[in-house]
Amino acid sequence: xxxxxxxxxxxxxxxxxxxxxxxxxxxxxxxxxxxxxxxxxxxxxxxxxxxxxxxxxxxxxxxxxxxxxxxxxxxxxxxxxxxxxxxxxxxxxxxxxxxxxxxxxxxxxxxxxxxxxxxxxxxxxxxxxxxxxxxxxxxxxxxxxxxxxxxxxxxxxxxxxxxxxxxxxxxxxxxxxxxxxxxxxxxxxxxxxxxxxxxxxxxxxxxxxxxxxxxxxxxxxxxxxxxxxxxxxxxxxxxxxxxxxxxxxxxxxxxxxxxxxxxxxxxxxxxxxxxxxxxxxxxxxxxxxxxxxxxxxxxxxxxxxxxxxxxxxxxxxxxxxxxxxxxxxxxxxxxxxxxxxxxxxxxxxxxxxxxxxxxxxxxxxxxxxxxxxxxxxxxxxxxxxxxxxxxxxxxxxxxxxxxxxxxxxxxxxxxxxxxxxxxxxxxxxxxxxxxxxxxxxxxxxxxxxxx
Amino acid sequence: xxxxxxxxxxxxxxxxxxxxxxxxxxxxxxxxxxxxxxxxxxxxxxxxxxxxxxxxxxxxxxxxxxxxxxxxxxxxxxxxxxxxxxxxxxxxxxxxxxxxxxxxxxxxxxxxxxxxxxxxxxxxxxxxxxxxxxxxxxxxxxxxxxxxxxxxxxxxxxxxxxxxxxxxxxxxxxxxxxxxxxxxxxxxxxxxxxxxxxxxxxxxxxxxxxxxxxxxxxxxxxxxxxxxxxxxxxxxxxxxxxxxxxxxxxxxxxxxxxxxxxxxxxxxxxxxxxxxxxxxxxxxxxxxxxxxxxxxxxxxxxxxxxxxxxxxxxxxxxxxxxxxxxxxxxxxxxxxxxxxxxxxxxxxxxxxxxxxxxxxxxxxxxxxxxxxxxxxxxxxxxxxxxxxxxxxxxxxxxxxxxxxxxxxxxxxxxxxxxxxxxxxxxxxxxxxxxxxxxxxxxxxxxxxxxx
Numbered sequence: 064x065x066x067x068x069x070x071x072x073x074x075x076x077x078x079x080x081x082x083x084x085x086x087x088x089x090x091x092x093x094x095x096x097x098x099x100x101x102x103x104x105x106x107x108x109x110x111x112x113x114x115x116x117x118x119x120x121x122x123x124x125x126x127x128x129x130x131x132x133x134x135x136x137x138x139x140x141x142x143x144x145x146x147x148x149x150x151x152x153x154x155x156x157x158x159x160x161x162x163x164x165x166x167x168x169x170x171x172x173x174x175x176x177x178x179x180x181x182x183x184x185x186x187x188x189x190x191x192x193x194x195x196x197x198x199x200x201x202x203x204x205x206x207x208x209x210x211x212x213x214x215x216x217x218x219x220x221x222x223x224x225x226x227x228x229x230x231x232x233x234x235x236x237x238x239x240x241x242x243x244x245x246x247x248x249x250x251x252x253x254x255x256x257x258x259x260x261x262x263x264x265x266x267x268x269x270x271x272x273x274x275x276x277x278x279x280x281x282x283x284x285x286x287x288x289x290x291x292x293x294x295x296x297x298x299x300x301x302x303x304x305x306x307x308x309x310x311x312x313x314x315x316x317x318x319x320x321x322x323x324x325x326x327x328x329x330x331x332x333x334x335x336x337x338x339x340x341x342x343x344x345x346x347x348x349x350x351x352x353x354x355x356x357x358x359x360x361x362x363x364x365x366x367x368x369x370x371x372x373x374x375x376x377x378x379x380x381x382x383x384x385x386x387x388x389x390x391x392x393x394x395x396x397x398x399x400x401x402x403x404x405x406x407x408x409x410x411x412x413x414x415x416x417x418x419x420x421x422x423x424x425x426x427x428x429x430x431x432x433x434x435x436x437x438x439x440x441x442x443x444x445x446x447x448x449x450x451x452x453x454x455x456x457x458x459x460x461x462x463x464x465x466x467x468x469x470x471x472x473x474x475x476x477x478x479x480x481x482x483x484x485x486x487x488x489x490x491x492x493x494x495x496x497x498x499x500x501x502x503x504x505x506x507x508x509x510x511x512x513x514x
Numbered sequence: 515x516x517x518x519x520x521x522x523x524x525x526x527x528x529x530x531x532x533x534x535x536x537x538x539x540x541x542x543x544x545x546x547x548x549x550x551x552x553x554x555x556x557x558x559x560x561x562x563x564x565x566x567x568x569x570x571x572x573x574x575x576x577x578x579x580x581x582x583x584x585x586x587x588x589x590x591x592x593x594x595x596x597x598x599x600x601x602x603x604x605x606x607x608x609x610x611x612x613x614x615x616x617x618x619x620x621x622x623x624x625x626x627x628x629x630x631x632x633x634x635x636x637x638x639x640x641x642x643x644x645x646x647x648x649x650x651x652x653x654x655x656x657x658x659x660x661x662x663x664x665x666x667x668x669x670x671x672x673x674x675x676x677x678x679x680x681x682x683x684x685x686x687x688x689x690x691x692x693x694x695x696x697x698x699x700x701x702x703x704x705x706x707x708x709x710x711x712x713x714x715x716x717x718x719x720x721x722x723x724x725x726x727x728x729x730x731x732x733x734x735x736x737x738x739x740x741x742x743x744x745x746x747x748x749x750x751x752x753x754x755x756x757x758x759x760x761x762x763x764x765x766x767x768x769x770x771x772x773x774x775x776x777x778x779x780x781x782x783x784x785x786x787x788x789x790x791x792x793x794x795x796x797x798x799x800x801x802x803x804x805x806x807x808x809x810x811x812x813x814x815x816x817x818x819x820x821x822x823x824x825x826x827x828x829x830x831x832x833x834x835x836x837x838x839x840x841x842x843x844x845x846x847x848x849x850x851x852x853x854x855x856x857x858x859x860x861x862x863x864x865x866x867x868x869x870x871x872x873x874x875x876x877x878x879x880x881x882x883x884x885x886x887x888x889x890x891x892x893x894x895x896x897x898x899x900x901x902x903x904x905x906x907x908x909x910x911x912x913x914x915x916x917x918x919x920x921x922x923x924x925x926x927x928x929x930x931x932x933x934x935x936x937x938x939x940x941x942x943x944x945x946x947x948x949x950x951x952x953x954x955x956x957x958x959x960x961x962x963x964x965x
Contacts, residue, residue, distance in 0.1 A: 067569065070563060070608065071559060071608065080555060103534070103867060104531060105529060106529040108527065110523050111522075114518060115518065132583040134582070134637075136578065158528055161530055165902065168531070187559050200903065202881050202884075202885060209885075327885055384517055431653075434656055434660075441551065446551075
């Protein structure tokens with residue numbers, strides 16, 4: 064075989080065992096929370112028909128990032144999924160007869176986007192979504208917000224804010240300010256810049272874009288309303304909007320939904336320390352139709368968003384003809400994995416190797432004994448590696464165990480084998496004991512749990 | 515949005531929750547066994563550079579099945595991985611500085627092949643591999659065979675045979691019969707047909723392909739050697755080959771390796787009921803260089819192979835310049851998942867839904883109470899769904915729980931709320947009890963564990 068360079072595609076990563084331990088911990092924690100909330104796992108193919116992804120209102124920018132795929136011998140034009148939401152819509156429509164409504168599913172899986180790679184941004188990365196299909200009631204939003212809160216708490220995050228807004232309310236604010244309906248998408252895009260350029264920046268941009276100064280003022284005044292604080296303060300902000308826009312039905316709808324969500328999450332014990340209305344929050348994707356949410360880590364600040372989500376009542380209709388109310392959240396799981404490192408949130412049980420014991424090998428003759436000892440330890444439930452190079456001396460073998468942070472070494476020379484004993488050595492504190500062969504599993508477990 | 519057909523790419527599947535429960539059970543069982551044997555998890559990107567996959571001796575037929583992928587704005591020519599072995603070789607060479615030798619890894623992940631879809635054969639399917647890099651000693655083979663044995667046992671399979679052979683021995687047999695070295699790959703291909711057309715069929719084909727009748731006879735006689743039975747019978751078969759080919763070093767090497775493996779797995783408790791030498795077994799892939807193994811389910815018969823594997827000492831060298839001894843196994847996990855259904859091996863704990871309790875909703879007013887009750891149950895560790903459509907009457911809600919096979923329903927009307935109690939109903943036997951609100955979690959868990 065000709066030598067070939069060992070290189071990953073740009074922006075894509077290998078995960079080594081130590082990194083896998085962290086990722087597995089985060090995925091398992093989130094999965095446990097999702098299931099406790101009654102969400103069911105599903106999987107969909109990595110590849111979708113290209114037409115499934117295109118035209119799902121992902122937006123032009125998103126469509127440019129899609130990876131194309133094809134089998135040279137087949138006609139189907141395929142693409143790697145861009146997110147887990149469009150595949151969910153396709154999945155539900157295709158399998159509707161085998162599913163019950165309401166349908167709650169979660170899906171943790173990689174997606175692909177041809178973005179310019181940079182620190183923390185990859186071309187292959189995991190998403191982690193939980194959605195409820197078939198519930199129009201804003202109680203569904205309260206549930207998915209409660210999931211975000213619970214998952215972040217169980218991962219160990221203490222300082223975060225779940226920000227709420229509503230696309231209907233944004234539409235209402237636009238209409239209130241006199242922005243014509245066809246210009247609303249452009250308006251959203253401009254408002255979306257508020258967290259980067261501030262509301263004054265948004266004000267300037269809107270005027271530059273041709274919005275009259277008076278209209279701009281009315282609009283920015285509403286966007287600037289403070290939606291933080293305890294439940295009564297948040298309800299007061301909503302009350303103010305309700306009065307200002309009493310003749311705009313779409314705004315009223317949005318406000319009622321936000322009020323319901325706020326009452327519900329309050330009842331569930333999520334206080335104003337973790338929740339805020341933010342009327343400038345837009346969320347990029349084109350398919351949202353109602354309440355939208357986004358979670359930011361607040362301490363240290365500027366760590367960005369770790370969750371996005373919202374209601375998208377029309378997307379599934381694209382595949383099944385009739386629309387179905389749907390709401391959901393997506394955890395920014397890759398950023399969460401990185402932040403857990405930065406904030407030191409991984410518990411000590413997340414070790415860099417799965418191996419708990421290394422059985423050393425004394426000589427060629429005793430290789431079989433090594434395998435048998437390893438089998439006995441495994442029988443007892445100890446995760447065990449058998450060493451297989453008798454040419455390496457014991458010191459080298461113990462050095463290998465140490466460098467891999469394997470906690471326990473198991474040593475049996477010819478004398479020990481004859482006497483039916485083995486020596487267990489805990490590497491961290493050099494504690495050593497020689498035990499009867501029959502007790503090897505129990506003693507190993509005891510030494511592991513003591514350490 | 516224009517209506518779009520909801521359709522999967524051909525030969526690719528969605529997994530619904532009930533199917534996911536089975537798959538998760540199998541993956542978790544196998545993962546636990548792999549880790550008990552000291553294998554570490556890794557992940558690699560779904561996409562590899564196309565040049566990484568091509569020219570890795572997958573074989574021409576395999577290369578034709580590779581899916582191509584590309585981001586329209588990028589120059590890299592990519593492909594979806596065809597197996598997990600070539601990515602492992604690339605991974606190891608690329609990350610060698612951060613890994614210790616020997617390196618044991620497992621990898622459970624999907625691969626893609628543009629085959630003609632048929633029952634049990636898909637274009638996207640999972641593989642499940644465990645490999646040891648850096649051990650030349652045939653003890654490594656004993657370990658990976660022990661893994662196969664343990665994993666199948668823990669999944670509940672009782673009737674299977676792990677078949678062993680050795681590429682060096684096959685080469686030796688070819689040389690012994692006088693087949694010129696450059697014709698050996700063709701010889702392998704013909705021998706590989708033995709399980710379909712029998713040894714007589716192979717004999718005929720070889721003669722048709724121009725091998726002299728006498729040569730063919732010598733060759734087929736060796737291939738026909740019975741390698742089944744207890745350890746002494748298998749050693750006798752190897753002894754016979756050792757004598758017949760005493761002047762062919764490559765054959766002797768292969769025979770010694772097989773002898774070592776047989777002794778080792780005997781010591782590990784794998785009897786002749788589960789193990790056989792099969793000198794006609796070839797394994798398709800071009801990169802094998804030593805011992806090869808394959809496991810078939812024997813009862814009912816004709817269910818085909820559930821595991822393949824072997825030693826491939828040269829593949830990693832393709833990416834790092836110098837070769838490194840490597841051996842491993844791949845479980846045919848999709849077939850295993852299907853066979854578990856056919857043979858009824860899934861335990862009762864594998865249920866079609868993760869949800870354990872449904873909290874019903876009495877009226878709009880009480881939706882918040884439903885959410886709070888659900889939160890209390892989740893706090894106690896009960897996987898709980900909150901119902902969110904008060905327009906559906908209680909019968910409909912219980913029918914929903916029943917159709918989803920949710921075991922427990924939780925009912926709280928206005929009177930119950932006032933009295934601080936709730937009713938728990940177990941749907942399987944209609945057992946009902948009304949309990950104080952504070953005990954809801956404990957009682958739900960008790961009812962669930964009784965059922």
